[in-house]
Amino acid sequence: MSKTILILGAGTGGIITAKELSKKVGGNAKILVFEKEEKNVFAPSLLWLMVGKRKPKQVYRNTRKIAGAGVEVVIGEIEKVNPEQISVTIKGQEYKGDYMVISLGVEQITEHNLNSYGHDFYTLDGATKFNEQLQSFKGGKIAVLVSALPFKCPAAPYEAAMLVESFIKQKGLANKTEVSLYVPEPGPMGVAGKELSGAVRQMVEMKGVKYFPEHQVSTATENTLSFSNGKTFDYDLLTFTPKHQCPSVIRETAFVGKSGWIEVNRNTMETDFPNVYAIGDITFIPLEMGKPLPKAGVFAHYQAETVADNIAQKIAGKTPDKTFNGEGQCFLEMGNGKAGYAGGNFYGSPLPIVNMKKPSFFWHWTKVWFEKYWFYKYF
Ligand SMILES: Cc1cc2nc3c(=O)[nH]c(=O)nc-3n(C[C@H](O)[C@H](O)[C@H](O)COP(=O)(O)OP(=O)(O)OC[C@H]3O[C@@H](n4cnc5c(N)ncnc54)[C@H](O)[C@@H]3O)c2cc1C
Incomplete structure (x- = not known):
């Protein structure tokens, strides 16, 4: 029987999960994405917007545009999440699934x-x-x-x-x-x-x-x-x-650990509930050095690819074998058309191994290119 996958949140993690699953199981599974915002903002562009380098309309697209090839979008505020039943309630209607991926980010x-x-x-x-x-x-x-x-x-x-x-x-x-x-x-x-x-x-x-x-x-x-x-x-x-906190719909549930965020297996992103995953900013992943993995889109992105691959493997009756290993990169805009670049392995032991490249025009234009690519590829 065809499987249903519930994806909570259409931000960085939710979009990548949906698109990857669409490629891998699109014809054989129903992928439902739940999102409260019609305007889907590419957050890195907000920095250009604040200094007049972008107009507001240039930094978002309509969330509904991510639908297609097995992916359906439901717009509305998620009111309840039930991990045991693998279900969500939105506008009073309950949706049940076989797998759930929570990518609700932070509440500001x-x-x-x-x-x-x-x-x-x-x-x-x-x-x-x-x-x-x-x-x-x-x-x-x-x-x-x-x-x-x-x-x-x-x-x-x-x-x-x-x-x-x-x-x-x-x-x-x-x-x-x-x-x-x-x-x-x-x-x-x-x-x-x-x-x-x-x-x-x-x-x-x-x-x-x-x-x-x-x-x-x-x-x-x-x-x-x-x-x-x-x-x-x-x-x-x-x-x-703004201050960041775990989204209220999740804050009072059994998902949330002492950290106040969802605690997961750091390699598979699976929660304590079978077939229920959490990725991105809503998670808390302690590193060996004593601080948590930073909240960043790049991690949400790679974690989404891992989870999508593993769900696809499970649906195909195979053993899931993909892991998220703490790799991440970021650009650092400096103004005047230049940016720096830092990247490495945040799961490095005993310390993350992260290196920085000299600021240059190249990294700035790579960041601009990624913005264009994001909108072109996913909307
Ligand atoms: C100014 C700025 C610049 C940034 N630059 C970078 C960068 O250069 N590189 C980088 O890696 N990261 C960057 N980030 C961080 C990055 O945007 C986040 O880490 C990333 O978006 C996290 O992805 P996510 O899927 O966990 O959450 P989000 O992308 O925040 O998505 C969560 C989604 O869930 C939805 N949602 C929440 N609650 C509900 C509910 N109850 N019902 C329905 N929908 C709900 C939200 O509307 C949202 O769309 C930047 C962030 C900001 C603010």
Whole structure:
């Protein structure tokens, strides 16, 4: 009998899972993708949007376009997930499956009333509004703030600060503007090792950004940020990352471990429930060095390929043999058409083995090419 696969979330992980399964079992299985948003945003492009390098319409496509070859899209908010029954409920209707892949990402919330004083750069709406403010900015103090840990894409706030700094220079406002980056973490991209972290910090500071690590915001007012270390800073323009938490539909279920996220087998991404998998930002994967695997699209992507392959093997009556081994890469936009590139094995023992390539125009254009490829291939 034909099998049904439920895919929860049509972000990076959900799209790749659906497309890979479509290639492997499309004719013989029903692949149902559940997603609440009609606008499917390619998150890396939000950084270009916030500095006016993209228009809002250029960074998303209609979610329904991922349908085809065995893949059906159901738009609506998932209200309930039942791992024992392998079922989801959406708009009051229950859908049952033989396999389930949860790729619901993170839920983003704003604390300290930050959205009354500035705009986040992690959503379509926030990045659009911040860009509107930036375009009419006449000079002063700009604060780029990471409001809480963990946050997805360890590089993104560093890229944001460098892109804003480049924008300011191009506008001729550098002599009357200060760009500051406040983060709770001790240094950039710490999981990737001290050397790489130091190199990224140097890149950011060489651009002219003032960097304030170990600054956890505790309160905010219209022009002032206060931090738990007792320091306060004034600002004229604010952009920030929202707080990330496990999506509410999953938060109270048996999936969630002590970490507050779904804990999985780090190689197969299977949960404690047979034939139920979780991938991407919603998972918590502890590394040997004591920190979790960062939340990044590249991992969601490779994990999705692993899970899709293994489900296809199971459907074919074979033993699943594909594993996710912690490989990952990322680009680091610096502004002025240049980007850096870091990649390696995050499951490295005892430490991740991650190397960085010299920033160049090539890596920037590779990132632009990937954006075009993403929209062309999946929509
Ligand atoms: C500004 C920015 C830049 C980034 N740059 C990079 C980069 O260069 N490289 C990189 O690797 N990563 C990058 N990332 C991170 C990357 O976007 C995420 O790590 C990745 O999207 C995670 O994939 P996912 O499938 O786990 O979650 P998501 O892609 O977030 O998808 C989750 C989906 O689930 C849906 N959903 C949630 N709850 C429900 C519900 N109850 N009902 C229905 N649908 C629901 C959401 O609407 C969403 O579409 C960036 C992120 C940001 C914000």
